[in-house]
Each structure stands twice: as structure tokens, then as C-alpha cells.
Amino acid sequence: MKTVTIYTDGACSGNPGPGGWGAILEYRGREKVLSGAEAATTNNRMELTAVIRALECLKEPCVVELWSDSKYVIDALALGWARGWQARGWKKPDKKPALNPDLWERLLELTGQHEMRYHWVKGHDENEKNNRCDQLAVAAREALVRDAEALPPED
Numbered sequence: 001m002k003t004v005t006i007y008t009d010g011a012c013s014g015n016p017g018p019g020g021w022g023a024i025l026e027y028r029g030r031e032k033v034l035s036g037a038e039a040a041t042t043n044n045r046m047e048l049t050a051v052i053r054a055l056e057c058l059k060e061p062c063v064v065e066l067w068s069d070s071k072y073v074i075d076a077l078a079l080g081w082a083r084g085w086q087a088r089g090w091k092k093p094d095k096k097p098a099l100n101p102d103l104w105e106r107l108l109e110l111t112g113q114h115e116m117r118y119h120w121v122k123g124h125d126e127n128e129k130n131n132r133c134d135q136l137a138v139a140a141r142e143a144l145v146r147d148a149e150a151l152p153p154e155d
Helices: 043-056 071-078 081-087 101-111 128-150
Strands: 003-012 017-027 030-041 063-068 115-120
Touching: 003 043, 003 128, 017 043, 017 128, 030 043, 030 128, 043 063, 043 071, 043 101, 043 128, 063 071, 063 128, 071 081, 071 101, 071 115, 081 101
Parallel strands: 003 063, 063 115
Antiparallel strands: 003 017, 017 030
8 A cells, every 4th residue: 555644734824813734745745735724614613624625635544644723623533532422423422512513524435435544743843743733824915915905895
């Protein structure tokens, strides 16, 4: 099986507010760089979206080394929390609703196709690829805001 390394990050200005995400996929010394933005979102939704968009690029089952600075993403996947929420109808153990079930549903579907290895990295620290993903996410968010400000007012 091929081994692909994926780095992801999300960014949001306000929570909720405009947000962006960035991802870098590495395979045999080559990189694929992805980013995108949404007008009204949360940081956690952007963190999840980054992982989803990266995994959607894979055309066959792979060993995936996933690096993220999101404890929300890494812990929920690595410790099985998300599968538990799903099994309880998207409820947490305290019976409160799990947030972002639409994205978790898609992410669990995608992670189930691969051999996943999860790695948490401290954000805004010394991991060059995580820092690049943060820059991609922020740039995507800022471009979205800039483009929205350039639109003529609606009547």
C-alpha cells in the first residue's frame, strides 16, 4: 500500500465567521497543495474540511500519516470518539448533540477506506508543513473576505 503524508489546518476569523482551510499531501517527494474558504463557518468545521478535502484526493486505499494541530480532529479520530458519537446517533456520552455530524459522517466514511495514523502537532510551532497549511488557510479566508468586499452592494 502507498504511504501518503497529509498535513492540514483550518482558520476562522470570528467563530463563527469567515474561515479557510489548507492541506498538503506528500507522496514520494511530490506535493499537492489544497485550500479553500467558506463565508460563515467555525474553526472546527474548517479543520474537518481540510482533512476531508485531502482524503478525497486519494484514488485508492493508502496508509495515511495525518498531521494536524487540531486536538478536536486527532483525538476524536484516534481515540474513537467520533465513532462513538455516530453509534449513539450523533450524541456525546453526556447526551448532548455532537457538533458537525455532517462533516464527521463524511470523514468517518473516508478514514474507513485507509489505514490511518494520527499525529497531533503543536500549532504555530516548529512544524514547517503545519505552518504552511495555516498560511494557506489564512490566505484562502482573506481572499474570500477581500472578494466579498469588492462586490457591489445588493439592492
